[in-house]
Structures are given as structure tokens and as C-alpha cells.
Amino acid sequence: AKLTETFTSGGTTVDCRTTACFVTTFNSHDGSDPTWMPSRAQDVAQPLGFGTAVPAAVVTQQPTARTARSGADAVFAAAATGYDSVRWERSTDAGKT
Structure with missing residues (x-):
């Protein structure tokens, strides 16, 4: 295309x-692999x-740390200008991947 x-x-x-x-x-990946x-x-x-x-994204609101019990929901808010949306992901390796 x-x-x-x-x-x-x-x-x-x-x-x-x-x-x-x-x-x-x-x-x-193959989900049949155990x-x-x-x-x-x-x-x-x-x-x-x-x-x-x-325009480059400019973060205007960082997500605030939250504490939640295991299995409970935790809601985070973030915002930026220059892009239609922003997305934060949890890193388990200090952002290396």
C-alpha cells in the first residue's frame, strides 16, 4: 500500500x-508454547x-504514583501536547527495552 x-x-x-x-x-509469538x-x-x-x-511531544502532566492492593485497579493520568495521545508503560528493567 x-x-x-x-x-x-x-x-x-x-x-x-x-x-x-x-x-x-x-x-x-506462538501462544501454544507453554x-x-x-x-x-x-x-x-x-x-x-x-x-x-x-511538533515534538511536550509532556504537560506526568502520571502520579499510586498504590493499590494486588488485583485492584490503579488509575493514572498523563497528558502531552504535539501528539494526539500519550502512552506510559511500566518498565521492569529501568527503561532499557
Whole structure:
């Protein structure tokens, strides 16, 4: 498929010249292997650029530490400008992977 500056998703047109767009690959392992552990560590998101640069993300709200009992939910809030959304992930190796 040809990459273009704009695409439509759910009736909304997205312009990758003004909105951060990515080509993403997901690594999927064989779930029938009894030693298999679900991991997104090898997923890759490559930013795309078309003409006008997309502004770099600026974090405007960091998630605040929360304590929750095992099995309970913990809700975190974060925000940034320059991207449509932000995502934080828990690191078990100090962010190396």
C-alpha cells in the first residue's frame, strides 16, 4: 500500500503533516508454547514525516504514583501536547527495552 499524507479512520480525516503518524509493527509469538509470555518489548513504531514537521511531544502532566492492593485497579493520568495521545508503560528493567 502507498503511504500518503492523509488517511481516513472512522470518518475522521487525519493529516500526517500536522498530526504524529507512525508505521507500527507488532511481534506476535506462538501462544501454544507453554513457556510463552505475552510481551510487547519487540514492537516497533516508526514515525512518519511528510513535509511540515510534527511538533515534538511536550509532556504537560506526568502520571502520579499510586498504590493499590494486588488485583485492584490503579488509575493514572498523563497528558502531552504535539501528539494526539500519550502512552506510559511500566518498565521492569529501568527503561532499557
